[in-house]
Amino acid sequence: MQLFGIRLPAMSSLIIWGIVWEVFGRLEISFFVPPLSAVVTTLFEVIGSAAFQKALYETAYAFASGVFFAVVIGIPTGIMMGKNRLLDELLLPWVNIFLSAPLTALVPVLMVLFGFGMKSIIITTTLFAIWIIILNARAGVMQINRSLLEMARSFGASPWAAFSKVYFWAALPEILGGVRIGVIRAVKGVIIGQLLISIVGFGALFELYANNFLMEHFWAVLVVLFAMAFTISELLGYLERRVAYYAAKR
Amino acid sequence: MAMPQTETVHETATTAAPDIAVSARNVSKNYGPVEALKDLSLEFPRGQLTSLLGPSGCGKTTLLKIIAGLLEPSGGDIQVDGKAVTGPGPDRAFVFQDFALLPWASVIRNVAFGLELRGINKSEREDIASRYIKDVGLAGFEHSFPHELSGGMRQRVGLARALSVDADVLLMDEPFSAVDEQTRRKFQEDLLALVANENKTFIFVTHSIEEAVYVSDQIAILLPRPSRVSDIIRPTGLREKDSTSIRRDPEYLDIVDEIWASLRSYVE
Numbered sequence: 001m002q003l004f005g006i007r008l009p010a011m012s013s014l015i016i017w018g019i020v021w022e023v024f025g026r027l028e029i030s031f032f033v034p035p036l037s038a039v040v041t042t043l044f045e046v047i048g049s050a051a052f053q054k055a056l057y058e059t060a061y062a063f064a065s066g067v068f069f070a071v072v073i074g075i076p077t078g079i080m081m082g083k084n085r086l087l088d089e090l091l092l093p094w095v096n097i098f099l100s101a102p103l104t105a106l107v108p109v110l111m112v113l114f115g116f117g118m119k120s121i122i123i124t125t126t127l128f129a130i131w132i133i134i135l136n137a138r139a140g141v142m143q144i145n146r147s148l149l150e151m152a153r154s155f156g157a158s159p160w161a162a163f164s165k166v167y168f169w170a171a172l173p174e175i176l177g178g179v180r181i182g183v184i185r186a187v188k189g190v191i192i193g194q195l196l197i198s199i200v201g202f203g204a205l206f207e208l209y210a211n212n213f214l215m216e217h218f219w220a221v222l223v224v225l226f227a228m229a230f231t232i233s234e235l236l237g238y239l240e241r242r243v244a245y246y247a248a249k250r
Numbered sequence: 251m252a253m254p255q256t257e258t259v260h261e262t263a264t265t266a267a268p269d270i271a272v273s274a275r276n277v278s279k280n281y282g283p284v285e286a287l288k289d290l291s292l293e294f295p296r297g298q299l300t301s302l303l304g305p306s307g308c309g310k311t312t313l314l315k316i317i318a319g320l321l322e323p324s325g326g327d328i329q330v331d332g333k334a335v336t337g338p339g340p341d342r343a344f345v346f347q348d349f350a351l352l353p354w355a356s357v358i359r360n361v362a363f364g365l366e367l368r369g370i371n372k373s374e375r376e377d378i379a380s381r382y383i384k385d386v387g388l389a390g391f392e393h394s395f396p397h398e399l400s401g402g403m404r405q406r407v408g409l410a411r412a413l414s415v416d417a418d419v420l421l422m423d424e425p426f427s428a429v430d431e432q433t434r435r436k437f438q439e440d441l442l443a444l445v446a447n448e449n450k451t452f453i454f455v456t457h458s459i460e461e462a463v464y465v466s467d468q469i470a471i472l473l474p475r476p477s478r479v480s481d482i483i484r485p486t487g488l489r490e491k492d493s494t495s496i497r498r499d500p501e502y503l504d505i506v507d508e509i510w511a512s513l514r515s516y517v518e
Contacts, residue, residue, distance in 0.1 A: 150320050151350035154338045155364040155415065165367075169354050243354065 034216045043220035051205065052221070058201035062118060063190045066125025070182055074130040075175055078137025079167060088138070099131040103189070107196045121193035121200075128189025129182035136178025140171025173243050180236035187229040271296035271451040272317060272419055276326035279312055286312045288476035289326070294419075294468075299445045299452035301462040303509070304472035305516045310455045311423055313472075317453060318344050318421050330419060340368070343412035345422040349404045351396040357383065358392040360407050364415040375414075382410040386440075402433035419451045426461065434461070439493045441465050459513070463488075463505045464496055471509060473516060481512060 025035030114120040194203025209218040272294040279287040302310040319338040328335040365375035386406040473480040
């Protein structure tokens with residue numbers, strides 16, 4: 001972006017909002033919003049603590065497993081739905097319902113079914129991420145150029161070769177888009193899971209800090225979480241741009 | 251075992267009536283109540299180029315895709331070297347109107363893709379591919395990607411891919427319709443050289459009368475509603491001509507006029 005002829009570095013808006021936060025915090029308008037500088041100071045303190053590292057490990061484990069299952073189940077399901085009309089008719093209504101459903105309301109049911117442990121948290125994370133991944137993989141497969149499929153067939157591609165050498169790659173831009181949005185939703189899923197199912201990980205830290213009115217600590221953990229979600233999303237966005245050159249030319 | 255005399259007799263017979271590589275026998279194709287092709291029979295002589303020419307909707311691409319094994323006929327059958335076609339096979343290679351290149355793969359991988367699907371190892375298939383890349387005039391572009399090439403160059407990639415699998419029959423679906431006029435003329439000249447040098451049977455779908463007359467040994471004119479072969483024209487003297495003087499040849503001009511006269515009433 002350009003302002004008064006000066007080229008602003010990327011994410012300049014974050015600096016402005018950071019200043020707003022700082023000023024707002026210093027004015028002591030609300031107890032719940034400490035100045036950004038205090039939050040940052042606390043952040044480094046918190047990161048070093050054993051409680052944080054344990055929480056990070058627990059959250060990362062649940063998050064990674066949840067995303068793993070969402071991707072490994074979601075992409076093939078979406079591709080098969082895009083290819084098979086019958087399967088599509090059977091599954092699409094459910095996918096659409098779960099995509100827009102308030103999944104948080106389902107979490108107590110999961111607790112009854114799968115207990116209060118890590119398993120339920122992972123399933124919650126997967127449920128938050130998987131639907132958009134399925135829908136995008138499906139959309140990606142459905143827009144593949146017909147002549148590309150005829151080309152694969154006419155040169156004698158086996159079903160597996162057609163899938164792994166043509167379908168997957170041709171749908172990759174959409175698939176990656178779906179995974180990126182799914183991962184962002186998984187961050188929500190893992191925190192909600194940790195708060196509602198068992199108080200572990202970052203969920204436990206939020207609970208602890210909020211209940212003890214340690215707002216600087218609370219915000220510090222939140223900032224760390226945002227930063228991690230943002231980094232993962234940007235990383236996937238980068239991969240997406242690497243395949244975008246052919247997205248318009250299939 | 252045939253006796254020497256019978257072999258001689260057989261050979262005279264082939265020079266009189268050329269050896270047939272592909273034949274369509276009473277082929278029909280229905281899409282629901284719509285008859286795309288009705289009881290169509292046509293023979294394609296070996297080593298020659300046959301054009302399927304006709305107005306849009308006459309089923310020429312449908313026929314080509316049935317020959318390729320990509321579509322199943324509702325009735326009748328296609329025989330390639332006397333064997334009925336049941337699906338795509340290594341004896342036929344297809345050149346697509348919109349090129350159908352893998353946009354994420356380099357030129358060399360695209361050209362070698364048919365061989366890759368056949369399980370030929372990487373170094374061998376890339377050797378073959380780079381030879382055909384040179385043949386179609388794309389040397390130096392082996393590691394470019396399709397989106398970096400012009401339309402004409404992309405179709406050269408599609409052509410090299412079809413040539414590299416070394417099929418006996420080359421099926422071309424309006425291969426030059428998506429490239430500009432100058433490129434198309436160059437392509438047509440190159441195609442004449444290809445037909446002369448490669449001992450392959452070419453089946454070529456086009457809607458351009460001039461293009462059909464210029465490149466063909468045999469032109470099958472297809473008419474719609476119901477689709478049928480209305481006429482087969484075999485230019486006799488054009489093959490011996492130099493590729494640059496064909497368009498001034500009286501026979502060329504006469505055939506173009508004759509075909510236009512028979513097609514004009516079908517053009518809305």
